[in-house]
Amino acid sequence: MTAHMSAADKAKYFAARQAATYVKSGMKVGLGTGSTAEWLVKCLGEMVRDEGLQIQGVPTSERTGALARQVGIKVITLDAAQRLDITIDGTDEYDPDLCLIKGGGGAHLREKIVAAASDRMVVIADESKTVDTLGAFPLPVEVIPFGMRTTEALIAAALVDLDVAARDITLRMAGDAPYVSDEGNHIFDLHLKRIGDARKLSQALNQIPGVVENGLFIDICKVIVVGHDNGRVTVTDGTDGGVQELQLEMPDTDRLFADLGV
Numbered sequence: 001m002t003a004h005m006s007a008a009d010k011a012k013y014f015a016a017r018q019a020a021t022y023v024k025s026g027m028k029v030g031l032g033t034g035s036t037a038e039w040l041v042k043c044l045g046e047m048v049r050d051e052g053l054q055i056q057g058v059p060t061s062e063r064t065g066a067l068a069r070q071v072g073i074k075v076i077t078l079d080a081a082q083r084l085d086i087t088i089d090g091t092d093e094y095d096p097d098l099c100l101i102k103g104g105g106g107a108h109l110r111e112k113i114v115a116a117a118s119d120r121m122v123v124i125a126d127e128s129k130t131v132d133t134l135g136a137f138p139l140p141v142e143v144i145p146f147g148m149r150t151t152e153a154l155i156a157a158a159l160v161d162l163d164v165a166a167r168d169i170t171l172r173m174a175g176d177a178p179y180v181s182d183e184g185n186h187i188f189d190l191h192l193k194r195i196g197d198a199r200k201l202s203q204a205l206n207q208i209p210g211v212v213e214n215g216l217f218i219d220i221c222k223v224i225v226v227g228h229d230n231g232r233v234t235v236t237d238g239t240d241g242g243v244q245e246l247q248l249e250m251p252d253t254d255r256l257f258a259d260l261g262v
């Protein structure tokens with residue numbers, strides 16, 4: 001049977017494969033969460049197995065930790081690592097200034113803590129994640145369960161004074177129950193359609209008691225690696241604005257799936 005890889009999967013895989021080249025032996029690496037980051041973890045696992053790459057990984061979620069161990073990456077805690085050389089993670093949106101919305105996978109709290117502890121955050125994505133202005137993707141806001149409806153009311157009140165195009169708030173669900181993050185919290189998704197001032201919004205949200213962290217990543221991502229399904233990869237360096245275009249070889253999907261165990 002021929003292994004099938006969707007166009008989106010190919011794009012994510014190429015971004016991950018290129019970003020994996022930044023990882024060198026001896027590094028402490030933050031491992032992101034989501035379907036794009038999973039390709040990265042699999043690529044790094046293959047490098048550990050086949051090339052003797054020696055790294056220590058700090059996962060940003062329980063599910064990424066489980067996958068990292070499964071593919072042979074040594075997993076340590078953030079406190080054991082203290083400082084990381086690099087974090088590679090996916091995103092839900094990125095704008096021309098490399099500001100992000102993350103948290104579609106419900107892991108933005110740990111993702112932001114890990115990214116902030118890293119010398120460099122590299123984001124991997126496919127083209128569908130690019131936007132001129134953030135906000136089409138609902139902005140996740142993690143809140144503690146205690147008094148969460150009161151916190152929601154404070155969020156709604158704060159939004160009135162902010163430059164956004166819509167103000168709907170929904171509680172993220174997992175089946176019939178509120179979604180629970182790895183930290184035991186819940187998530188409100190803010191349907192804003194367009195965020196006029198992401199920095200101001202982020203600061204306003206994080207000042208509300210009960211809010212733990214929002215999904216806006218501002219001035220954190222340094223490099224974005226965007227994959228295309230034909231193997232083209234665009235690397236944008238946010239520090240100097242440099243753009244590099246690369247062409248990676250198409251994988252033999254049967255061999256790739258066997259190698260990466262997908």
Ligand SMILES: O=C(CO)[C@H](O)[C@H](O)COP(=O)(O)O
Pocket residue numbers: 032033034035036037089090091092101102103104105106107108111
């Ligand atoms: O922020 C995230 C998880 O909290 C993910 O990076 C984001 O949701 C992108 O996921 P995917 O790579 O599956 O599109």
